[in-house]
Amino acid sequence: MEILIDVPPYLHPYVEWLLDWTSSIWSSLSMYWANVGHCWSMLITNAERVFQIPRNALVPLLAFIFFFWPILLSLIMTLVTAWAWIFWIVTSVSFGLIQLVYVSYQFIMITCDIFGLSCLKTYSMLRQQLLHIVDKTTSAVGVENATHRRGGKSRRRQWRQDVEQAQTYERFLQIRIQSKEHAQVISKQTLVKKASLDTALPPPIPRNRSFSVEHSPAKHALRRNQSFASADERRIKSKGSSSFQNRGTSIDDLDSVVVDELGEKLSDLLVSTTRRLREARRSAQNTPNDANAASLCYLLSGVLKRNHLQLDDLLIENARAVAERGQYGLTNESRSVVRAYFQQVEEGLDWIAEAPVLQNLSSHQCSEGENGKEAKHMHESSRSSSAELTGWAESSSKHNDLLERVTLIRKMKQNMGRTALMLSGGGAQAMYHLGIIRTLLESKLYQDIKVISGTSGGSIIAAMCATKTPEELYNNICIPTVVDDFTKTGEQRRENIRWFPPVTEMAAYWLKHKLLVDSAYFRRTCDFYYSDMTFDEAFERTGKHVCITVSASRASGGTAQRLLLNHISTPHVTVASAVAASCALPGVMAPAKLLAKNSSGVLEPFEVDGVEWIDGSVQADLPFQRIATLFAVSSFIVSQTNFHVLPFLNKEYHPNQKSLYWQLFQTLEWDIRSRALKLSRLGLFPRLFGQDISKIFKQKYYGNLTIVPRFTTMQTFGLKSLSNPTIKDMEGYLKYGQIAAWPYLNAIRDMIRLEKALDDCLMRLEARVRALNPDVDWLNPDDVESIASSSAVFSNSRVRIIGRPPMVDSARQRESDLVRKLEDENQVLKEQVQRLRAELLAQVGTDENANSKLDESSHYPVAQRYLIQSSEGRQPSLKNEQEVLTPRGALI
Numbered sequence: 037m038e039i040l041i042d043v044p045p046y047l048h049p050y051v052e053w054l055l056d057w058t059s060s061i062w063s064s065l066s067m068y069w070a071n072v073g074h075c076w077s078m079l080i081t082n083a084e085r086v087f088q089i090p091r092n093a094l095v096p097l098l099a100f101i102f103f104f105w106p107i108l109l110s111l112i113m114t115l116v117t118a119w120a121w122i123f124w125i126v127t128s129v130s131f132g133l134i135q136l137v138y139v140s141y142q143f144i145m146i147t148c149d150i151f152g153l154s155c156l157k158t159y160s161m162l163r164q165q166l167l168h169i170v171d172k173t174t175s176a177v178g179v180e181n182a183t184h185r186r187g188g189k190s191r192r193r194q195w196r197q198d199v200e201q202a203q204t205y206e207r208f209l210q211i212r213i214q215s216k217e218h219a220q221v222i223s224k225q226t227l228v229k230k231a232s233l234d235t236a237l238p239p240p241i242p243r244n245r246s247f248s249v250e251h252s253p254a255k256h257a258l259r260r261n262q263s264f265a266s267a268d269e270r271r272i273k274s275k276g277s278s279s280f281q282n283r284g285t286s287i288d289d290l291d292s293v294v295v296d297e298l299g300e301k302l303s304d305l306l307v308s309t310t311r312r313l314r315e316a317r318r319s320a321q322n323t324p325n326d327a328n329a330a331s332l333c334y335l336l337s338g339v340l341k342r343n344h345l346q347l348d349d350l351l352i353e354n355a356r357a358v359a360e361r362g363q364y365g366l367t368n369e370s371r372s373v374v375r376a377y378f379q380q381v382e383e384g385l386d387w388i389a390e391a392p393v394l395q396n397l398s399s400h401q402c403s404e405g406e407n408g409k410e411a412k413h414m415h416e417s418s419r420s421s422s423a424e425l426t427g428w429a430e431s432s433s434k435h436n437d438l439l440e441r442v443t444l445i446r447k448m449k450q451n452m453g454r455t456a457l458m459l460s461g462g463g464a465q466a467m468y469h470l471g472i473i474r475t476l477l478e479s480k481l482y483q484d485i486k487v488i489s490g491t492s493g494g495s496i497i498a499a500m501c502a503t504k505t506p507e508e509l510y511n512n513i514c515i516p517t518v519v520d521d522f523t524k525t526g527e528q529r530r531e532n533i534r535w536f537p538p539v540t541e542m543a544a545y546w547l548k549h550k551l552l553v554d555s556a557y558f559r560r561t562c563d564f565y566y567s568d569m570t571f572d573e574a575f576e577r578t579g580k581h582v583c584i585t586v587s588a589s590r591a592s593g594g595t596a597q598r599l600l601l602n603h604i605s606t607p608h609v610t611v612a613s614a615v616a617a618s619c620a621l622p623g624v625m626a627p628a629k630l631l632a633k634n635s636s637g638v639l640e641p642f643e644v645d646g647v648e649w650i651d652g653s654v655q656a657d658l659p660f661q662r663i664a665t666l667f668a669v670s671s672f673i674v675s676q677t678n679f680h681v682l683p684f685l686n687k688e689y690h691p692n693q694k695s696l697y698w699q700l701f702q703t704l705e706w707d708i709r710s711r712a713l714k715l716s717r718l719g720l721f722p723r724l725f726g727q728d729i730s731k732i733f734k735q736k737y738y739g740n741l742t743i744v745p746r747f748t749t750m751q752t753f754g755l756k757s758l759s760n761p762t763i764k765d766m767e768g769y770l771k772y773g774q775i776a777a778w779p780y781l782n783a784i785r786d787m788i789r790l791e792k793a794l795d796d797c798l799m800r801l802e803a804r805v806r807a808l809n810p811d812v813d814w815l816n817p818d819d820v821e822s823i824a825s826s827s828a829v830f831s832n833s834r835v836r837i838i839g840r841p842p843m844v845d846s847a848r849q850r851e852s853d854l855v856r857k858l859e860d861e862n863q864v865l866k867e868q869v870q871r872l873r874a875e876l877l878a879q880v881g882t883d884e885n886a887n888s889k890l891d892e893s894s895h896y897p898v899a900q901r902y903l904i905q906s907s908e909g910r911q912p913s914l915k916n917e918q919e920v921l922t923p924r925g926a927l928i
Contacts, residue, residue, distance in 0.1 A: 139720050142711045149704045149711075156701050157683060161749075195362030199775050205478045208778045214363040293369040298350075306345055306373055313339070313380040317387055324391065333444060336384050340448045340790060342670040343740075347374060351783045352741050359779035378786065382793045388441055389800040393434045438805045445798045453670025455788050456663055457485050458739055461492025461653040462677035463621075463757030464536065467519075467766060468745040469497040471773015472675050474514035477506055479781045484788050487667045489583040489659060491652040493677070493757075495618040496535075499566055499611045502574040502582035516766035522565060533564050536760040552624045552758065555616070559628070562612040570633050571614075572607035581667055584614040585652030585659050589627035598655040600662045601630075608632040609642050617649035622724060624758065653678070655731055658739065671787055672739030675773075679754040681737045685744055709733055741783060745776040 101108065191214065202208040294303045316335050320328040343349060350366060351374070357365030364371070457476075459469045469490075476482040483506060490498025500513050512518070519535070522528050535558070536542070542552040574582065583602040599606075601614045613631040620628045627648035631639045656662075657678065663669050676685060684705050712733040715721040723729070748768075750756050761769065 135720060139715065142715055146708055146711050149708045152704045153683065153701065153708075156697065156704075160697070191363065192361040198362070199778065200771075202775075202778075203771075205475060205774070205778060211362070213358055216364050216367045293367055294373050297367055297370050302345060303373070306347075306377055309335075309339060309345070310373070310377045310380050313377075313384055317380070317384050320387055320391070329391070332384055332387065336381065336388075337444070337448060337451075339381060340452050340794070342453050345377075347377070348671070348740060348787055350374065351786050352780075355741075355780045355783035358782075359776075374786075378789055381790060385445075385793045385797040388445065389797040393437045435805065435808055438801060438808070442798065442801050442805065445794060445801060449791075449794045449798065450668055452791060452794060453664075453668050454487055455485060455671040455673060455784075455791060456487035456489060456667065456669040458658045458660075458663075458672050458674045459488070459490040459494030459497050460657050460674065460676045460678050460681070460737070461494055461651070462679065463493045463754075464759055464761050464765075465677050465679065465747075465751055465754075465757055465769075466493025466497060467761055467769040468677045468773040468776070469494060469675050470514045470518070470766075471745070471770040471775075472743060472777045473497065473501065473509060474770060475774045475777040475781065476784075477510045477514065479785070481781065481784055481788070482506055482509075484792055485673075486579075487581045487583070487663065487669055489585070489663055490618075491585040491657050491659070492619055492621065494675075495584045495615045495652070496565075498582050498584060499615050501580055502571070502578060502611055503566055503569055505578055514770065516763045516770065519761045519766055520763070528564070531564075533561050534760045535561055536758055539759075542758070549626075551626060555620065555626045555628055558619065558625060559612070559616045562616045566610070566612040566615065568610050568612065568633065568639060570608050570610055571601065571603040574611055575603035575607075583659070583663060583666075584611075584618050585656055586614065586617045586630070586649040587652050587655040589648040589650045598652070598659070598662075599649070600659055600666070602666070604666065606630075606632075606642070608634070610639065613642075618652045620649065621651040622654070653732075654729060657681075657735055657737060660736065660739070672741075673784060673787075674737075674739035674742045676737060676742055676744050678737065679747065679752060679757065682744060682747060682752065685738055685742060741780060741787070743776050743780060745772045 195211075198211050199208065202211060294307070297303075298306070313332075313335055316328070316332040320332045350370075354365040354371070357363055366374075459466065462468075473482065476485065488498050488501050490496070490501075500509065504513055512522075512524070517524070520529055527533075536553060537545075537557060545554060546552055569577075571582070574580075581602060581604075583600050586599050586601065588597045588599075601609055606614075610631045610633060613628065617628040617630055620626065627650050629648055630642040632642035634640055652659075658672070658674060660672060676682070712721065716731075716733065721729075748756075756765070759765075
């Protein structure tokens with residue numbers, strides 16, 4: 037059987053040379069093995085003659101072996117050891133060569149991938165610059181290109197120019213945001229194109245910009261109808277959207293638009309859930325009883341979870357579309373339905389917080405019958421004690437009901453989780469975070485974000501959030517002069533306190549120490565900004581749960597490879613030393629030691645496994661898992677400023693993700709990551725400055741919502757990372773940090789909307805509990821509760837609170853106090869009771885009959901029988917220990 041291979045003519049010489057070389061190698065190997073086989077056969081044939089020993093030499097040979105066997109054994113072992121050593125040397129060298137070839141191949145391919153990415157990014161940048169130049173040129177000479185003929189400049193370019201000219205958040209709110217219907221028709225069943233534009237302004241201004249339900253069409257529909265799917269043609273007019281001002285939209289049309297955009301399943305779940313929440317709340321309001329209240333609580337417990345019905349994803353996609361091109365990603369109808377859902381959840385929580393306690397308390401008053409006159413005097417004498425018990429029982433019932441609501445809301449909070457702000461590293465380019473912090477302060481969202489994390493350069497900003505109040509952040513930190521005149525006294529300039537020294541000083545220090553920045557120089561700056569404040573002191577001052585990540589300086593650090601510093605795990609560690617350690621990048625600064633403040637206020641080294649600490653981004657730039665466990669965080673807002681991460685972010689969300697450009701970009705990115713992970717698993721990844729940097733390729737650099745500022749060309753290549761920012765640089769950092777955050781503020785507000793509603797509901801319930809019983813001391817502040825509920829350290833104590841409300845222990849204590857009080861009053865009331873008994877004996881008859889009637893009669897209150905039996909020295913008999921606490925028919 038012959039196999040014919042068609043080879044191109046220009047490859048014939050190479051193929052012939054390869055075949056000749058292969059045949060020569062094969063012939064040489066065949067001759068070698070033939071010679072080896074011949075020698076072995078000759079040895080076997082002549083074995084008797086070769087190894088034949090003369091008889092006269094046998095005795096001396098045995099004697100020689102007997103006396104010199106150690107020498108012979110040593111010679112044999114030497115030969116065997118030498119051959120074994122040679123064998124393993126050859127094997128190790130062979131495997132080393134194979135590993136070297138494999139690693140070289142992988143790095144060559146990684147280099148090619150990086151080169152391909154660089155070419156793609158260069159092409160993208162040149163294309164953008166060329167389009168910008170062409171646009172300016174055509175505008176200057178008055179030439180109309182195709183874009184101008186279609187209606188003006190590109191919407192994306194126009195949006196970017198408008199945002200850059202806004203300067204402030206108030207100006208940004210006045211920029212018009214285009215509705216989705218202007219760019220495309222969702223379905224043939226939808227209404228005509230809308231002729232108006234929505235804006236980014238809040239609901240009070242007559243243009244929609246957020247998911248507030250205050251003036252949404254869906255809210256009016258909910259108020260007028262019992263169902264979104266009602267078939268009547270009632271018109272829904274919205275005062276918050278100009279697209280609905282001059283015409284109405286039927287519910288059927290609204291449903292068709294939502295179904296076309298969100299899908300039939302998701303839209304049906306969203307609409308039906310909103311309807312059920314509204315109907316359950318109305319039933320609980322109109323007919324307050326246990327069944328209706330339980331139905332509403334059941335529904336709320338099921339829907340209060342993170343990203344329920346993928347609403348968070350929808351909000352983020354909508355905000356991303358606004359950030360990209362100034363156009364909503366969702367239609368007005370879909371946003372109205374989402375707003376209606378949030379509104380119904382908030383109203384349900386409001387009902388739980390404000391609804392009166394459900395009670396069915398009976399009077400249990402003494403009936404007027406045949407024995408009414410006989411008991412009249414006793415009833416009047418013990419009226420005060422009976423009223424006290426009845427009032428306390430009613431108060432206890434209210435307490436128990438409110439405590440059940442508190443427990444329910446706390447479980448909902450734990451299920452919902454918190455939202456955390458994660459500040460990545462990036463060196464001096466991390467100053468972009470200040471612009472994002474300033475935007476959150478201006479939009480009043482900063483105080484609603486309780487958990488903040490910072491690593492490397494981000495730890496500088498996170499430490500500012502830990503030690504400064506919101507007013508101080510806005511007035512003294514988020515300003516351009518924070519880098520050279522922090523105290524506004526000129527001291528920083530006089531003392532030459534900077535984050536990074538000039539380039540010449542870094543070069544000189546490198547020649548001496550092979551490092552760029554002196555650790556003492558950087559620690560001096562940290563001490564100037566943060567003083568000796570500890571994490572615990574910072575939390576007491578601002579109430580922010582701020583975390584800073586550091587990594588162990590040695591690879592064999594074991595469990596101490598990564599450490600999350602905060603007011604819970606390391607309360608006495610100083611913030612300044614944490615920032616210095618988190619910024620100690622290998623090759624830039626030497627590893628740093630953490631400092632802690634002892635009970636005497638003296639700083640001393642903080643030792644954990646005897647290691648020093650380096651940049652936290654080496655192990656975890658964004659410590660998602662640890663923060664989620666410690667603070668019950670389920671949603672992460674990431675501000676990403678790492679220049680080496682920027683090219684790989686958000687490509688899957690790009691509007692042109694199906695283009696050849698982005699497909700090539702993603703392919704090269706995945707190839708780099710996979711090859712780096714393969715080398716890391718085999719332990720073949722090289723070490724940088726003695727540190728294992730393979731985890732850089734394993735980390736996750738994005739969160740639920742990722743904000744990426746627009747970098748300049750020098751910042752894209754990281755040339756500004758180790759440069760101390762100037763006033764001009766700070767103005768750019770603040771400006772473009774704010775520009776990057778503005779389009780996402782509505783999404784952030786909606787992501788934490790239900791968190792705020794839960795916090796407000798819990799606060800009002802706790803206030804009602806304290807109003808009923810000021811002595812309640814187990815209601816800890818919400819921040820402490822949010823930590824303890826998910827922290828393993830405090831889990832045991834919290835299980836007791838969730839499993840059995842402390843009100844049970846309080847009720848038993850109050851019962852014992854009441855019994856002791858009654859016993860003390862027994863001596864005072866004894867004479868009065870004896871007189872009452874004498875009067876009863878005179879009217880009823882014998883003492884035995886009176887006692888039996890008093891014991892068996894249901895006309896007398898329990899408290900009266902309790903007093904009589906106690907006065908006679910008998911053990912009080914109660915059919916139920918709750919009989920003293922709660923009248924019959926009371927609802928606990």
